[in-house]
Amino acid sequence: MDSERRNQHATKGAGDMLDAQRGSAEAPLGSAPSEYARPAKVEFFGGAAHVDGYQAFDLTVSSIAPTDRESDLARKHLLLASLFCPRYLAHRTLLDIGANAGFYSFWALQSGAERAIALEMDDSYAELAEEISAALGFPNFTVERGNVSQWSTPADVVLALALIHWIYSCTAVYGDLDAVVDKLASLTKYMLLVEWIDPADPAIGSFGHLDWNKEKQRGAYTLAAFEQALGCHFARYQMVGEVTSSRRLYAAFRTPHDIDLSGPLPLLTPKELVISSRYLARYNGVEYWSRVYDGGEAISKQATLDLAVREARFLRQLDSSYFPHVLDSRVEGAWSLITLEKIHGTALPHARQRIADSPERFLAFVKHCLSLLRELREHGIVHRDIQPGNILIRDNKPVLLDFGWAISEEQPYFTPQGLECSGGKSDDSDRDVYSMGKVLEEVNQHTYPEFDAVIELMTAREPYLREADLGTLEVLFASAAASSTCGGRVVATRLAGTTHSESQERPSDSLGSYASAIHKLLQQISELKRRLSRLRDEQESLARQASHDEEALRTIEAQLAAMRASGSWRLTAPCRWIACRVRQVSDSVRLLQSATRTEGGYFGAAGRTLRVLWREGVPGLRSRLARMRDTVGRQRMR
Ligand SMILES: Nc1ncnc2c1ncn2[C@@H]1O[C@H](COP(=O)(O)OP(=O)(O)O)[C@@H](O)[C@H]1O
Ligand SMILES: [Mg+2]
Secondary structure: OOHHHHHHHOOHHHHHHHHHHHOOOOOOOOOOHHHHOOOOEEEEEOOEEEEEOOOOEEEOOOOEEEOOOOOHHHHHHHHHOOOOOHHHHEOOEEEEEOOOOOHHHHHHHHOOEOEEEEEEOOHHHHHHHHHHHHHHOOOOEEEEEOOHHHOOOOEEEEEEOOOHHHHHHOOOOOOOHHHHHHHHHHHEEEEEEEEEEOOOOHHHHHHOHHHOOHHHOOOOOOHHHHHHHHHHHOOEEEEEEEEEOOEEEEEEEOOOOOEOOOOOOOOOOOHHHEEEEEEEEEEOOEEEEEEEEEEOOEEEEEEEOOHHHHHHHHHHHOOOOOOOOEEEEEEEOOEEEEEEEOOOOEEHHHHHHHHOOOHHHHHHHHHHHHHHHHHHHHOOOEOOOOOHHHEEEEOOEEEEOOOOOOEOOOOOOOOOOOOOOOOOOOOOOOHHHHHHHHHHHHHHOOOOHHHHHHHHHHOOOOHHHOOOOHHHHHHHHHHHHHHOOOOHHHHHHHHOOOOHHHHHHOOOOHHHHHHHHHHHHHHHHHHHHHHHHHHHHHHHHHHHHHHHHHHHHHHHHHHHHHHHHOHHHHHOHHHHHHHHHHHHHHHHHHHHHHHHHHHOHHHHHHHHHHHHHHHHHHHHHHHHHHHHHHHHHHHHHO
16 A cells, blocks of 8 residues: 555554554555554443443543543543643633544543534544534534644644654654644644654554655654754643653643633633733632733733732832833722733743853843842832742843732731742741842852852841841942952942943952952851851751650650559569669679789788778778779679
């Protein structure tokens, strides 16, 4: 059979079954590949369907389960369970490419999807899926017959499971993983669930997918090429898990932020304009949500209760380029809305490389961050959620967003879970300095080690070791820069606010040596802090040991008390008295033996005793005896 015919007829599901059946045998592929597969069939029992074939499962209108627990289907069902839920599917359409009997389409509809389209090129499976849907009643389910290469209508969520090897060089001939992923991305509005099939997979081994249409293959079929293509055509992606050692599932997203359309906030615009939508926290039985809309030149943020208007109250006090300007705000019953100037900027994680490409640029960024913090402090505002996700970079300057959890003395608020642990006390105004230090740490990533010591001062674990004075931090950063080999005096003078030519007229090295002294001190502080931290760890471990010992002692004391109180203790008292006396007598015998040995027999010992008595009296004799007793005691111990 020629490859053209094979391309026309082969389907992913049937092909994989064929692989399983053929093993290494050279069975020919017929014009209808499904004839080699386990026959697809469905049986109905009341409101339930039992489906057999490539996908074997039991289905009712509200439940679905693979019948063979050892199958790939069961494994994928398990792996995808966290993604088949309203968080990812509510208000969304699904395109199930190579849908087979429709397992994932039915499952998605049961898990909150608005509509499911099963795209299947094998007629027998398409009919089967239609029959199931009609019998059980899935009104939002449609079957489309065709090949993915001819399909161009996008859906919110796209499934491309067990087919990448087919569309690379068999059923569609893209011949390049980048082109395959590009095609899948063009069909995906929100999330793509795709299965990677390694060249070492038994199915590829027996069917030889990669040997077909070799002349049309332009790009390598490798995991690296696949992941690179995902990184290129999607805003982010993650591995979901391994189906087998040669098959793994990925989730790739077109949007940088999660867009969870479930939840209580009503949609104010078509969902395509939503930038971000998520659950934030639960407090006093109320779920807090936030949703951000792109309104062209403005951004609108809708949030539970007064969250959005709180944000407006804080932002109206701040009037600089470090913060977005408020255009409007209002309360609408159970939610509020703020309209903001749209910041045309870059997300911090993407701008990071550029900020850190020179010590001067990094320092300029540091200076802006400190000025931003100063402005917050001057207005008595604590942001409480400074992190890369809430910072955009515009003209190389940070712009801080998201004042939902901000507080001030006049406007306290509850602390949602997850916000309280970013160092220090939850309502401590120094916490913003700490969080900004963490941001700087993330941007620097040790690119310029001379700044690490200052950043460490901002992010010290113990609040009493943390430097939170913004003026001091500015001087320390300037000194670190001046002492560095790369930034040198130019950077220091810029930070100090003077021009290069002015600095050249100054007495030459005074600033440099001053800076290097501060830098040395900083390093010493850093070393001391490390030592302190080690000591604290040791102290904690000793304290743990002491409390453990104390506990053990208390247990022994309790046992002793119980023993003393017992009748048998009182009954054995005479025996203990006798044992004590026996020990005393045996000590005296040893003492006598020792004395006669050292003093040359009984007469020698008697003579020596008299001499001691004569010279030192009774006290002298007593102390000699005590010393000898000690020696004997020690010998006994040995
Ligand atoms: N004023 C704005 N200009 C541009 N983009 C914004 C603006 N406000 C928010 N965004 C975008 O929306 C995302 C989420 O906004 P944020 O206020 O952090 O909401 P939340 O964290 O509650 O989802 C930001 O990371 C940013 O990409
Ligand atoms: Mg945010």
